[in-house]
Amino acid sequence: MSTPVGNEDPAVIDVTGLTKEFGRTVALQGASLTVARGEIVVLLGLSGSGKSTLLRHLDGLETPTSGSVRVLGQEVPRLSGRRLRALRSRMGFVFQQFDLVPSLTVLENVLTGALSELRGPRIGLWSYPRRLKLAALGHLDRVGLLDRAYQRADTLSGGQQQRVAIARALMQNPEILLADEPVASLDPESSEQVMSLIREIAMDEGLTVVCSLHQVDLALSWGDRIVGLRHGEVVLDTPAEGLSKAEVMEIYGRVATSTTELEAIEVELADAATDAASEPRLADGALRS
Amino acid sequence: MSLATATPPAPSAPPPSSPSTIAERAPRRRVSPERIAAILTLGAIVVASVIALADSGISIPSMIESWGNAERFFARVGTITFPEPGELLYLTALTIGLVLCGTLLAAVISVPVAYLAASNTTPGRGWQAFGRFVTVLTRAIPDVVLAMVFVLMFSLGSLPGILAIGIHSVGMISKLFADAIEQIDEGPRLAIRAAGGSKLQEFTSGILPQVLPSWVATVLHRNDINLRGSVVLGYVGVVGLGMEMSFAFKSLNYSEGLGIALVMFALCVVMEIVSSVVRQAMLGGTPSGRGLGDRVVRGVQNARARGRATAVPAAPRPASGGDLEAALRRPWDAVRIRNTIWGWVALAVVIGSVLVCNIQWGDLVTFWAKIPAIAVQFWPPSFGNYDAATMFGAMAQTIGIALAATLLAFVVSVFVGSLAARNVAPNGTVRTSMRLLLVVIRGIPEVILAIVLIVITGLGSQAGTLALAFGGIGLLGKLIADSFEEVKSGPERALRATGANRGQVYASATLPQGTRALIGHSFYLLDTNIRAATILGIVGGGGIGYYLLNAGQGSNYAVVTAIVLMILVTVLIVEGIAMWMRRVFR
């Protein structure tokens, strides 16, 4: 395993032996992960392998059953209230379903990213300071949606909504960007667009990114490092460079246990073999059926 | 998932069926004891309703007799008269202002109550129980009772009415509001939490924008109900048209009483139309068709759409090209202009309402001092000069009126409501005319109808029962028609494919799927009718309300408490049974 932990640059994320049980379901089983500043890490794994659960632990949205979760030098499960909110405000989170407030304008949705630096509730554009409004407009410009600022969020397409969600995350001036399947609800073209936007911004701002994905292709082209999860365990942790899709799938195959899973992987392998630029959703669909 | 998991081949397959008849092998039909109990309870309620209806003396001869009464009455009254225009205008404004203030008060209070009561926002179980308790309690105490108490505490004026309406309405608004909060998409809220937002910010930025439309709709709906109910408040001393009407009838000035009733009718219809227009303007889209108002709005919209070619919505495009300062100025597009105008109109209406009510703010400060003195008069409860049998008899009569009215409404509604459902009606004409009938019935405020019927026919509880039943048809018929239209069409199609006729499809596919909704809606009507029947007594319809009014006017406050407790218990029991039925017949 090559986990580049620079001595002079301490890991921004350090998860060790993280276990999470939901009743009888074990979502994470002794998972460990170290991420250095500025790295772009992609979490790969079949449905139910624990990707979302891991990301949610990093943001303190879930309490671990056991294990340690250190982010930006702080033990996340120990935090609560104001200190937890302060840590959260240093991490942007982008969700699969965008999770914009549909009835608010695009601009106000972006502004909600700045709530943690404001005191008290805010209703309406007028209740945000001019400085933040300018910043929000700047971020909208960055994701190419300045001309949509005053439209209702639910009048945008899926890809546009996800870009608004990214702008909302940028509003926090984050050091870390967490993304949970940010392109799973998008068509291939918008997926490319959103992923390159995330990568571009990460490079520009020196962001650390942890992003979960379903599609191996995307993972290989956009990640610095691939981390594979299976049944809540980390089974793969390797730099993305020079890795081929077939290799990734092979590693999956070696650790697959049940026949149904093997079948699912075979479908994906066959798919990869026949067409290098295969449509990701197809493989995805096969996995889910 | 369970399909994908391979089950190991079962080595011990079930033994080959022994030679026995199918009847022996078939599993017994099991009905849970709870279901049996529920069915028995339901049966008992139906029997009680039939008995109540038989007892109520409603019959064709009595109706003919009351028709005769009405003719004689009108011969005596002569023409209908109105108060002089200036006074009429003032009274109308006062009534509307008072109702609006009350509803607004409730709307504001209901936000924190709903926040506590909704399972996904409540800070803890104790708080949730408290929120639910407030919801149930405020709904169970009739606004008339509250008004009677508040009239005692305040110098006469509009404050008792505002507070009575305000407190009583909290129940319904916060209940529906809490339901809406529980149904939100949790995503946006989680996103705000992930960004480091506080609990309050999660609520105001993630939840409130999602539930605002339903909250506005609920508040407007409640405002319609409160306007209808304001007439009865007049009978216990709340200023406005209702009080003027009660004075007129009491002084046997029937022509003016009927005139005010007519104004009240018109006001209710106008208010429904206005609130539908407002709902439409604030929320956008086409109203889904609750009542008369929605129909009018839809009609206008359709007419307008027909009148012009489909307009292309122009996407607002503020200056782009990196000029953020310019982008800061929000363009005045049609939506923004509309919202601003409506905002100012709403503000003006609220200020106008407060002004016209001429609220004695000082009372809010002084009345706390009076509470101890008044409270001791209300406690302990007692029946005073009345014996217990009389009181329980009166309560039974009120329940009887509610049961009989519900049964009457149910029988007619199943018929009318079924024919008003698209999938049951034999043709479009029948459906349309039945829907129209229901709309017209719903447009008429039933309590005002009851007052007028009681005055005209002079037949207390009978007239009241008929008025309640009439109003019930409008409500229940519509609910039945809607739920029948919502049943899955698959089973109906399947039955039709087997060659079943219209009636068979209705009986075997539509009705069984709609039964649960039918029971639920009927109990909802019973629930409403119990409260309404109490109020009927106050306006001369017999039952416990009569004693309540007497006790209040005779300052027998201990008796008022006793009666209120009886009403409270009855309402809570009915509500409990209704909840149980809805759960069992799921």
Ligand SMILES: Nc1ncnc2c1ncn2[C@@H]1O[C@H](COP(=O)(O)OP(=O)(O)OP(=O)(O)O)[C@@H](O)[C@H]1O
């Ligand atoms: N709140 C919860 N309650 C109970 N079980 C949960 C909960 N959240 C997750 N799980 C379970 O934990 C396991 C891991 O779920 P998780 O959502 O992390 O998977 P995932 O890798 O994100 O899957 P997907 O690709 O489908 O999003 C699953 O078995 C899931 O059912």
Ligand SMILES: [Mg+2]
């Ligand atoms: Mg997931």
